[in-house]
Amino acid sequence: IKNVLEKSYKFEKIISVFNGNKKDILSAFRKLSEITTTNDYVLIYYSGHGEIEAQQAYWVPKDGSKSWGNDDWIGINYIDIYIRDKIKAHHIAVLVDSCYVGSKFKGMNIIDDVVIPNEDDYEKYLQSALDNRSRTVLSSGTSGEVSDTIKGTNHSRFALSIINNLNIFDKKSYPLNLEQLAVNMKLTYTKFQKPMYYHPDSWVHGGGDFTFIPKKNYKWLKVTLS
Numbered sequence: 001i002k003n004v005l006e007k008s009y010k011f012e013k014i015i016s017v018f019n020g021n022k023k024d025i026l027s028a029f030r031k032l033s034e035i036t037t038t039n040d041y042v043l044i045y046y047s048g049h050g051e052i053e054a055q056q057a058y059w060v061p062k063d064g065s066k067s068w069g070n071d072d073w074i075g076i077n078y079i080d081i082y083i084r085d086k087i088k089a090h091h092i093a094v095l096v097d098s099c100y101v102g103s104k105f106k107g108m109n110i111i112d113d114v115v116i117p118n119e120d121d122y123e124k125y126l127q128s129a130l131d132n133r134s135r136t137v138l139s140s141g142t143s144g145e146v147s148d149t150i151k152g153t154n155h156s157r158f159a160l161s162i163i164n165n166l167n168i169f170d171k172k173s174y175p176l177n178l179e180q181l182a183v184n185m186k187l188t189y190t191k192f193q194k195p196m197y198y199h200p201d202s203w204v205h206g207g208g209d210f211t212f213i214p215k216k217n218y219k220w221l222k223v224t225l226s
Contacts, residue, residue: 015028033086044094051099139195
């Protein structure tokens with residue numbers, strides 16, 4: 001996913017943490033909170049283990065203990081604080097590819113209710129999506145287990161769907177919105193696991209939508225929305 005974003009999409013900076021421990025991951029969130037402004041669009045992608053303990057959800061880092069209690073798991077309440085109060089971005093999208101945690105940021109799954117506008121209305125929709133504040137979670141599943149690596153690939157079903165969509169829309173004449181990605185994902189793999197798309201109640205979503213803008217369409221987009 002990082003390679004696709006760097007090659008084809010308009011991201012100014014990508015902070016990567018591979019096989020990080022709790023300190024590594026939280027340090028990356030702190031750095032992100034320090035460099036972002038209210039004009040920025042922030043994409044957070046977590047791929048790894050997730051666990052539930054006493055109805056609380058956790059991301060489990062690379063060196064996390066097999067059982068809760070050693071303070072080396074990351075409670076998603078940490079992430080919730082960063083999204084609510086610390087990262088001052090116009091749009092924030094959190095993509096979660098892990099077991100059990102997908103629904104735990106607290107919000108109603110609206111993936112079945114999303115209606116994508118037709119081509120004639122898309123420009124107006126895109127204007128609204130970019131102008132309004134956005135706070136969104138797209139996860140690989142709800143509160144159960146999700147698939148690991150798909151046979152014949154190095155990717156999970158969730159990651160493979162994202163990569164395929166990003167590559168397809170890199171060849172199109174208009175950007176990819178997160179709503180469209182969620183719908184495409186639902187249509188292609190619901191029979192295996194159900195993705196979840198929602199706006200957490202405490203994050204104050206403003207009706208916008210995170211937008212993946214291909215580099216080759218960036219000038220076109222500025223002209224279209226000027």
